[in-house]
Amino acid sequence: MLESTAQAEASFEALTRRGREFLGTRHAIMAGAMSWVSERNLVAAISNAGGFGVIACGAMPPELLEREIAATKALTDKPFGVNLITMHPALEELIQVCVRARVGHIVFAGGIPSAAHIRAAKENGAKVIAFAPAFVLAKRLIKSGADALVIEGSEAGGHIGPVSLTVLAQEILPYITEVPVFVAGGLGRGEAVLGYLEMGAAGAQLGTLFAAAAESIAHENFKKAFIRAAARDAVPSVQLDERFPVIPVRGLVNDGTKRFMRHQAEVLKKFQDGALDKTAAQLEIEHFWAGALRRAVIDGDIESGSVMAGQSVGMVTEILPVADILAGLRAQAVA
Structure with a gap:
């Protein structure tokens, strides 16, 4: 042996x-x-x-x-x-x-x-x-x-x-x-x-x-979220419309990821109604996650922050x- x-x-x-x-x-x-x-x-x-x-x-x-x-x-x-x-x-x-x-x-x-x-x-x-x-x-x-x-x-x-x-x-x-x-x-x-x-x-x-x-x-909240999570909880961000590309980011599903879907839909409607041009609409989509990673990692806001994690979580x-x-x-x- x-x-x-x-x-x-x-x-x-x-x-x-x-x-x-x-x-x-x-x-x-x-x-x-x-x-x-x-x-x-x-x-x-x-x-x-x-x-x-x-x-x-x-x-x-x-x-x-x-x-x-x-x-x-x-x-x-x-x-x-x-x-x-x-x-x-x-x-x-x-x-x-x-x-x-x-x-x-x-x-x-x-x-x-x-x-x-x-x-x-x-x-x-x-x-x-x-x-x-x-x-x-x-x-x-x-x-x-x-x-x-x-x-x-x-x-x-x-x-x-x-x-x-x-x-x-x-x-x-x-x-x-x-x-x-x-x-x-x-x-x-x-x-x-x-x-x-x-x-x-x-x-x-x-x-x-x-x-x-x-x-x-x-933050302790961030680490605890990892311990609770299963592989299926770490999913890529979803893009609603190919005209407005979203760089795929894998993280844990939370209230923020769900609100991002609604946000994209609202921005898309504004664009279709003529309230926003294409550049402004793209920026509004991209700005949704500004500071979100820091909120999760440093502040412990794991509900609205971006809890980036791989499927090995x-x-x-x-x-x-x-x-x-x-x-x-x-x-x-x-x-």
Whole structure:
């Protein structure tokens, strides 16, 4: 029995070696960057426990990101990354903040970064990680200089694409071998991570489990909502009319999500009646969720706020320290 356990551990170490060496960590587990959640305390806790914490820059201005990186470095001497949204109006400045701070890994999300942005990010030796929503884009990102990729399925929380991780993994993992590929979306147990490692993944990215961790600054109400929820409670936002696109965001159903449906219907009627032009109607729809994530995460308003969560939320059954979460994932995979 002891010998077989040792063999299992050795096999698992071999499967995770590429991811661990790329991240510089004990576990080949990245943390998803979650706005308002992935800040200095949680990021440092994940990195100190042997995972790879990632600061969510989100809408931060450059000076705020600079302070957040410095504060995180004060809490950990382990590797961590910074997630930058490609649509941020100050993207070039944010890249330079990371370069000056000698951030080891820069993660581009929310769109496909240009080759110029990737080159700028790598100026001081940083490694670039990018999200690849399709095989053709994965090849393009590698050609542009990305050092690693994340393929994220629609099971994930927050902003999502249309394709499940099961399908993305089959389309991409057997064919992309030039760089490490990390899988994400709906992952909550080590056995699932192991399956993707055996398909060729270098490691995994998890968000929902860490959002409810003991070290997360998320409000107690937010964490309790995760514990109560089942997988079926985490659903994408619904678009009523194709003329007014709604970026799909997966979160827990609450009064806010129901009111958003009514809001879209009211705005659509105003547009049809001529009270609003198309641009004004689109803005009115988009502004509905302004500040909603902060209300849920920081203020604990889980009824009208946006409680972003992946479908793995059904596997969140208690509030655990991140070290226990990471150890549990490893133990499940080895077993």
